[in-house]
Amino acid sequence: MRSPIRRSAQAAVAVATLSLAAACGGGFDDGAQQQESGSASLTMLIASSGDAETQAVQEQVDAYEQQSGNTVEVQVAADLSQELAQGFAGGNPPDVFYLDASRLADQADAGNLFPYVDQVDDADDFYPNLLDAFTYQGTQYCLPKDFSTLALEINDAAWSAAGLTEADYPTTWDQLASVAQRLTTGGQTGLVVNATRDRVGAFMVEGGGWFLSEDGSEVTADSPENLEALQYLQTNLQSGSFSFPGDVDAGDGVEALGTGKAAMTIEGNWLVGGMANDYPDVGYTVVPLPEGPGGPGTLSFTNCLAVASDSDAQDAAVDLATYLTGGDAMTALTQDTGVLPSRQSLADAYLEQFPEREAYIAGADYAQGPVNAPGVEPVLQDFDSQLGSVETGDPAEILQSTQTNLEQAIGG
Amino acid sequence: MTAAPAPAGGLRTRPLRGSGAPGASRAGQGRAGWAFATPQAVLIGLFVLIPILMAFWVSLTDWRGRGSPFSGSVGFVGFDNYAAILTEPGLARQDFMTALRNNAWYVLLVVPLQTAIALGLALVLNSRIRAKGFFRTAFYFPTVTSSVAISLVFIFLFTGGGAVNALLGVFGIDGPNWFSDSRGLLHLVGDGLGLWDSANPPAALTSGGPAGLTWWDWLSGPSIALAALILLVVWTSAGGYMLMFLAALQDVPADVREAAVMDGANRWQRFRAVTLPALRPTLFLVTTLGLIGTWQVFDQVYLISQGNPAKTTLTPAYLSYTSAFEVGQWGRAAAMSFVLFAIIVVLTTLQRFLMRDKDAAAERKAARAAARRRTSTTFFHADR
Known part of the structure; x- marks a missing residue:
């Protein structure tokens, strides 16, 4: 009974060696050999x-x-x-x-x-x-x-129905909050914005903050500027004049604006094509994002x-x-x-x-631009997932955990 | 079988092949056996064994996805990647544990549900009903349909204004926006029973817990979004397992069933004492396949939710994929898949132990005991 076992072990080794040789035969370490001349x-x-x-x-x-x-x-x-x-x-x-x-x-x-x-x-x-x-x-x-870049898109019909004119296009956070409140009626929310760093981040920039310092060397997620931005968002979510797309049963801001679930949204210029394709009859106006305490800002x-x-x-x-x-x-x-x-x-x-x-x-x-450091993607995804519950959550806690995680990701 | 006379006196007859010495013929057989098995062994080695070993090597390195993981420039980091997802406090472990939690709830609900529903459907189809073929096809249909198509249909069914909520609305229930609702089912049930207030969870549960998640997080139950995925998967896979049960049911010996009827066993007793024991191997197969499949759930998550909302549909397989292909942390991603592999092996072994044939095991034990007794008082060796 000994020999078959030994033989199967030998066979297994042989198979492994053969396959390895076959798999690696091509050689992985070939350097990039430049094509010399002529057409490439x-x-x-x-x-x-x-x-x-x-x-x-x-x-x-x-x-x-x-x-x-x-x-x-x-x-x-x-x-x-x-x-x-x-x-x-x-x-x-x-x-x-x-x-x-x-x-x-x-x-x-x-x-x-x-x-x-x-x-x-x-x-x-x-x-x-x-x-x-x-x-x-x-x-x-x-x-x-x-x-x-991001801008504020406004549904014209909803705007005039609320008795607003061109002079009322918001240029500050306070104005944005007040027009959003006036535009919130029944099935229509004032402002629908995606719960992601790629939209909410604009508020952080307008507030004078960002995830990293200007030269990218320091993590500044847990700053009073960012906290103010998230608190502004939270207050307006709680009052019902801001909403996330999921809460109004829309996939994103474009859909919310097109279907009339939102009177305003914050999206980029891709919205132009989306509206033309899916909601050609909805009239809208694009204005720059309102300034926050830290001046103008967009992503x-x-x-x-x-x-x-x-x-x-x-x-x-x-x-x-x-x-x-x-x-x-x-x-x-x-x-x-x-x-x-x-x-x-x-x-x-x-x-x-x-x-x-x-x-x-x-x-x-x-x-x-986006956060420019390696290994931060999981941290920012975590930030996004926490943003989803910012209405009932604690903005300071979100920023603290993001600060810790970013420091860990960039440091290590 | 039928024609062969029983060997007299318990002596075994050795089948004779060829005319040479028995030893030489055995060696010849061995060589022929290996010759026939070699192509398969090479294929398995090349496409299963070697890649697994390669992946294991990757899980021990800090490979960034550039060039070969076996080149000299790739750093060997030992078990650092495993430590990052298992023991070191940080986002990586938190994400992985969240994924494990989600998947554990998913398995806990999907496997029993799909097994019970598959068995129920098979029993119904095995009885004397009309249009058996139609129902068999109807139940099996979701299994053979592409999971991409089914996932897309479910996205529309389960949107806030979708068909499911319209149906719930008929009964006066205001349905949730399924795929964007991250509230845990157990949290909600506790709310409903007045056990706790989800907005203000008990401090005893939120103050601590194993592996970076609080007890409150571990015990959240599946989120509403995950529950919708669970419904999808149960609906999809039950039909396939139903077919396995159906095949096994047709093998349940009719004479035993008749004997049970003669003995005056009622319907439930016949099911419990005759049908179910006869189905044990199939039951084992179905739960094992279910366990393995559900721990590796990927495509529904990839297509429908991408781990959202609030990471409550994140699963280890999906997390491993994004860690590798989107974040470029290949070592950590490989480590995740090996941890997942270990979990599946342990759970399958445990399940095998729990579902072992207890009667057969007892018989074997008794036989061994008897054999021991016999050796002590041996007086007859017919066989050796």
């Missing part, structure tokens, strides 16, 4: 809101192929972060890819990004605080392809065209990224997609075309 073939991974946007990108890429002689394969990701993760883990990432500003620090910290902004001549044409959003530890990594959301450090055709990849963020391509790419051009020189032409989007563009000068 690139892959670009993008996220797209739909066929129209994909088509617009493809047209610009076609133009680039014509001009450069390189070939570019555009891949549309269903789940961008997941597909990127696969690319990095396999050592074969896309050469150029969309990267959200909130993910920059994690990717830069892991060494996945090739910084190329220093190779670009006219980087100063981009809004400085957008470039800051793609700067990690003093290095500017990539160029923003466009951006969005910016932006994607850059990042180049992978493991790309085997880095020069060509940088060339493509620069081309697509150039003035001509950007003008074309921000035509119908609802996003704003990230070059300051394009703002005037854009506003001539879309004057109603002025409030969004106006926010670019003072907009706060």
Whole structure:
């Protein structure tokens, strides 16, 4: 009876060794070998809101192929972060890819990004605080392809039904609270805003606070400014004139505004496309977010065209990224997609075309980007989940736990 | 079976293959056996064993998802990732424990419910009713439908103004906005019975508790959002398990059932003493599969709630996914899945122990005792 057992053990070892050899035969440690000369073939991974946007990108890429002689394969990701993760883990990432500003620090910290902004001549044409959003530890990594900011959107019919006029558009927190109260009637809530840092964070900025200090070195979540912002939110939630979408049975602010469940909402310029598609008959007006005790404030959301450090055709990849963020391509790419051009020189032409989007563009000068530090995503998700119960909870406690968790995440 | 004469005197007859010496033929058989088993063994090794070992290695490193986890630049951190989710106070442990709590309540409700409903449906379908085929298809249908489609339908059914609340409204009940309601069911039940006030929970429960969550948190019960997921999963999976019970029910020996009838056993006694014991292997299979499946719940969470509201639908599998693919903490994510694996193994073993055939175990024990007695007073060895 001894030998079969020994033999099965030998067999198991043999199988394991064989499989390991097969699995690792490719060799994981191949360095990125640069393609020497001639035309390069690139892959670009993008996220797209739909066929129209994909088509617009493809047209610009076609133009680039014509001009450069390189070939570019555009891949549309269903789940961008997941597909990127696969690319990095396999050592074969896309050469150029969309990267959200909130993910920059994690990717830069892991060494996945090739910084190329220093190779670009006219980087100063981009809004400085957008470039800051793609700067990690003093290095500017990539160029923003466009951006969005938050503003206050008002349902015109509800506004006039409450006897309000253009002169009443709120410019301070007090005015916002009072018009929200006047607009709250029956099935309509004054202001519906998502319970996330990406909306409520605007109140924190207006209050003069934020999660991190300006240079990103210090955690400032538990500050009197942030507390005032959350208390302002809490008071108005309790009085019923503010609401979270879930409480009025809406998916987000756009849906709440479109269906008349909200008289006002705080969303970004993507709302324009959403309203045109789903609620074309609802008239609305966009105004800048009201100022808080800390002055004007809004949040910016932006994607850059990042180049992978493991790309085997880095020069060509940088060339493509620069081309697509150039003035001509950007003008074309921000035509119908609802996003704003990230070059300051394009703002005037854009506003001539879309004057109603002025409030969004106006926010670019003072907009706060996402929290720019690695490993903070779980903490901010936790903040979001606590925000959901801020109406009955203790704002100070929320900020204290966020402070502790952020310090732990950034320190460790 | 039928033609073979019983070996006389308890002597075993060895089947003879080939004409060579018995030892050589055995070795030949062994080689042939391995030859046949090798492709499968290689496949299992390549696609199951090696990846598991690789994942275990990842759980011991601080790999950030770039390049190979086996390259020299990846730091070995020992059991730090396990410590972060199990012992060190902090957000990571709090999230993981919240996920475990949610999943424990989920398992506690889904497994008994789906097993009982599957058994009930199978019993009904095994009796003499009309349109058996129709009902069998109808009950089985949710199981073969894509969970994506079902999840989408449930999102619409359970919105604040959805069909479920409209139905509740007929009875004068003002239904909640299911998928955005984070209140715990046990908390609500306690409120209803006047045991406590959820807005102002008893200090004895909120002051402390194991593993970073307070007793109040552990005992919240599933949130209303999770309860809606539980309804979805029970409805989806009961039909599949029903089919297993149905197959087993058709194997319950008719003569035993008849004998029970002759003995004057009533319907309940026949079910309790004849049908249920005959179903024991299937019951074990269904609860085991249910236990394993429910601890790994992912797709419904991914599609419907993404862990919201207030993390009450967060599950270890989903948390592991987001930790890896969205946050880039691959080591911690791998550690989570190994803890989950350990939980499933322990619980399945425990369940196996609880559901063991007690009669058979007692018989074996008695036989062993008898054998011991016999060896002490041996006088006859027919076999050796």
